[in-house]
Amino acid sequence: MTALSIPSPSDGVWDLGPVPIRGYALAIILGIVAAVWIGERRWVARGGRAGEIQDLAIWAVPFGLVGGRIYHVLTDSELYFGSGGNAIEALYVWRGGLGVWGAIALGAFGVVIGARRAGIKLLPVLDAMAPGVLVAQAIGRWGNWFNQELFGKPTDLPWGLEIDSAHRPAGYADPDLLFHPTFLYESLWCLLGFALVVWADKRFRLGHGRVVALYVMVYTAGRGFIEMLRIDSVELDNVLGLRFNVWTSIVLFVLALAYFVVSARRHPGREEAIYVDGRRDDDVRSETTDEQTDTGQLPG
Template sequence: MLPEILVHSIPSPSEGTWYLGPLPIRGYALSIIAGIVAAIWIGERRWQARGGRAGDVSDLAIWAVPFGLVGGRLYHVLTDWELYFGEGRNPVTALYIWRGGLGIWGAIALGALGVVIGARLRHIKLLPMLDAIAPGVLVAQALGRWGNWFNQELFGRPTDLPWALEIDPAHRPDAYPDVATYHPTFLYEFLWCLAAFAVIVWLDRRYRLGYGRVAALYVMLYTLGRVWIENLRVDEVQLVDVGGLRFNVWTSIVLFVAAAAFFAWSQARHPGREETVYTREPDADDEPAPRSSTPETSEG
C-alpha cells in the first residue's frame, strides 16, 4: 500500500496571475521579488558580521537589481531571439518580462557590474562585499525558480517518477503533446541552491574565507548543479548542441573552471580574511557595525 500512496505528481498552478481589481499580481514576479528581498536580508546580516555598515547592501541593491534584471532579460532574448524576432513574431514582446525569461548568466554579470559601481561610490572593497552577498544570491535563485512553476516553463524530460510535474497541454513541448508529466527541474534547482547555500555558509564559518573565495564557491557549486539540471531540460534554445552539449552547459563548465582557478590563486596569495572592508575609513558619524565575537551565530 505504501508505494501506491507515495506515487503521485506535482500539480502545476491553474493560474499564474491573479487580479487585485485592475492590478495583475503575477506569481513569476512575486517569486523574483521574494528572492531579491531574501538576498538583501541575508547579505546585510553577513556584511555587518564582517564589519560593514548597516544599509550598505541595500544601497548597492539599488544598482545591482535593475542591472541584473536588464542583464537577465538581454541574455534570454539573445539566446532565444527567434521567440521575439523570428517569422510571425512581435519584437515588442521582448519587453514583456512578466511572461518569464531571465537568463541567470546575464543577470549575474550585469548585477555584478551594478555592485562594482555601487561599491566604488561608497568606498567599499569589492571582494568582501561579493563574499557577503553571494550566499544570499543562491537563495534568491532558489525562490526565483518557483516563477517557472507558475509559468509552466523550463521543465525537464518526460518522467513517471512520484514527484513528476504535471504540465497542461498548452505548455507541453511539440515533441511530447500527449505526455502529461515531466521532471520538475525548477524544484531540483531550488533544492540544489538551498543545499549549496548551507554548504557555503558552513565553510565560511569554519574557515573564515575571504578575498573572493566565498563568491568563487558560489559559482563552482551553482554551475556544478546546473550542468546536470540543464541536461534534463527539453525546452528549445537557439544556442544549443555545441559539441553535443547545450550552450548553458558549456557556460557552466567554463565558469566552474574559472572559479576554481580563482579560488586556488586567492587561497595561495591571500590566505585568511580581509581586516577591513572599506577602501578608506568611514566618517566618524558612520562607523561600521561592531564585529561579532561568535561568527558561528552572527552570519546568515
C-alpha cells in the same frame, strides 16, 4: 495523472482589481528581498554598516533585471526576431525569461558602481552577498512553476510534474506524461549550496572573493546536470553535443576553481579592512561617540 504527481498552477496571474499579480514576479521579488536580508546580516557580521547592502541593491537589482533579460533575448532571439516573433515582446519581462548569468553579471556591475560610490571594497562585499543570491535563485525558480516553463524530460518518478498541453513542446502531447520538475531540483540544489557555502565561509574564513568563487562552483555543478534534463529548445541547444548553458556551467566552474586556488595561495585568510580607507564599522562608531562626547551629546 498519478496521485503523487506535482500539479502545476492552472493560472499564474491573479487580478487584484485592475492590477494583475503575477506569480513569476512575486517569486523574483521575494528572492531579492531574501538576498538583501541575508547579505545585510552577513555584511554587518563582517564589520560593515547596516543599510549598506540595501543601498547597493538599488544599483544591483535594476542592472540585474536588464542583464537577465538581455541574456535571455540573445540566447533565444528567434522567439522575438524570428519568423512569427514579435520584437516588442522582448521587453515583456513579466512573462518570464531572465537569464541567470546575465542577471549576475550586470547585477555585479551595479554593485561595483554602488561600492565605489560608498568607499566599500568590492571583494568583501561580494563575498558577503553571494550566499544570499543562492537563496534568491532558489525562490525565483518557483516563478518557472507558475509559468509552466523550463521543465525536464518525461519521467515516471512519483514527483513527476503535470504540465498543461498548451505549455508543452511539440512531440509531448500524451496527456498522461509527467515531466522532471527541474525548477524544484534547482531550488533544492541552491538551498543546499547556500548551506554549504555559509558553512565553508565560517569554517575556513574565506575571503578575497573566494566565497563568490565557491558560489559559482556550487551553482554550476548542479546547473550543468539539471540543464541536461530540460527539453525547452534554445537556439544554441547543441554545441558539440551539449546545450549552450551546459558549456557555460563547465567554463565558469573551471574559471571559478582556478581563481579559488590562485587566490588562496596569494591571499590566504580573510581581509580585515572592508572599506577603501581601511576603516571598519567599529572605528566609525568610536569616532562618532567621541565626537558626540566632545559636543556634549549622548549617543542615541
